[in-house]
Amino acid sequence: MVKLQAAGAVFLLFFQAAVFGAGGAIDGVKADIIVASDGTGDFKTVQQAVDSIPVDNAGPKIIYIKSGTYTEKIHLTQPFVHLVGQDREKTVLTFDDFARKKGADGKVMGTFASSSVTVRAAEFEADNITFQNPSAPRKVVGQTVALSVDSDRAVFRNCRFVANQDTLYASSGRQYYYKCLVRGDVDFIFGNATAVFDECEIQSSGKGYLTAQSRTSEEQTTGYVLTDCKLTAADGVPDGSVYLGRPWRPYARVVYLHCEIGLQINPAGWLKWRATDKDMKAYYAEYHCTGPGAVGGKRVDWSKQLSPADADQFSKEKFLTGNDGWSPWKENPAATQP
Secondary structure, three states, rough: OOEEEEEEEEEEOOOOOOOOOOOOOOEEEEOOEEEEOOOOOOEHHHHHHHHOOOOOOOOOOOEEEEOEEEEOOEOOOOOEEEEEEEEOOOEEHHHOOOOOEEEEEEEOHHHHHHOEEEEOOOHHHHHOOOOEEEOOOOOHOOOOOOEEEEOOEEEEEEEEEEEEOOOOEEEEEEEEEEEOOEEEEEEEEEEOOEEEEOOOOOOOEEEEEEEOOOOOOOOEEEEEEEEEEEEEEEOOOOOOOOOOOOOOOOOOOEEEEEOOOOOOEOOOOOOOOOOOOOOOEEEEEEOOOEOOOOOHHOOOOOOOOOOHHHHHOOHHHHHOOOOOOOOOHHOOOEOOOO
16 A cells, blocks of 8 residues: 555555565555665666566566656556656656757657657556656747557556646557646647546646547547546636647547636637638537636537536546446545545
8 A cells, every 4th residue: 555645635545466576565565666766776767677577568567666856768668567656746757858859860859759758558557657848948849748658548647747738648548547637738638549537637838729639530439538627727827828629630539527627718618720620520528517717608619518418428437448347447546634
């Protein structure tokens, strides 16, 4: 059992028993591997710890990361890896690549290569970690991805994702985010995963768009559902300067359920990718949202205000479960007052 502190509450998180490697138990976590930048663990860097796990790994491997700022570019392809940070605010995985940066070949690296952490493996989990890309300003550096996730049955609890444009690339697979903070300005949650953000804070650091979902056909079951989330803004972000989303691809799908929406959200709610776009095919919807920015009657006419029956199909139980009965929310820690 390990205590995870966030937002004035203490979470008690229970882990299944793991096969012990060199790691052992620390702070109540049964870790296979311990990372500590000061040399008190099995490895000093997260990438070294990841590289120690076989490519064909077939069972849960828990990597416990002690508090510290780990400035390294991390790439993970092994399945069943679970990163657990000691403290969400103090366990930081960061790197400062950016889209307009030139690589060794003299060419700009582009959006996807800018990612500080890249996950391309099933059953990935992370708890209590900040994923960061500090590159700025946006007009100079372009896109700055903090985390790129191609992973089915991926779970993030009590994590922070901090950058500017394109913070979180929720690219593919089923993904579940619980009590996380996502911060950025332009298109800062983007991709074509089937993702649910549950009780998260989506914080705008400047003018822009929260989402740029990229579903490419009506038949695809992908999309983003934000349920019981708070849409907030940093100091200085003007009222009405942020949109709920714009479609990166024509059939983009984003749904907000029971969210608290601040004044930073423009009354129109949604924006076309190009002003000249016609015959909008995106599925953009809201249901029972509250707050000063929840002005359903002023939204663009190609968005939806859902009925209870329509909203029900976007519950996490129906949207994420799939044929395998996946239900990661059943493992969410119980919250108690400190």
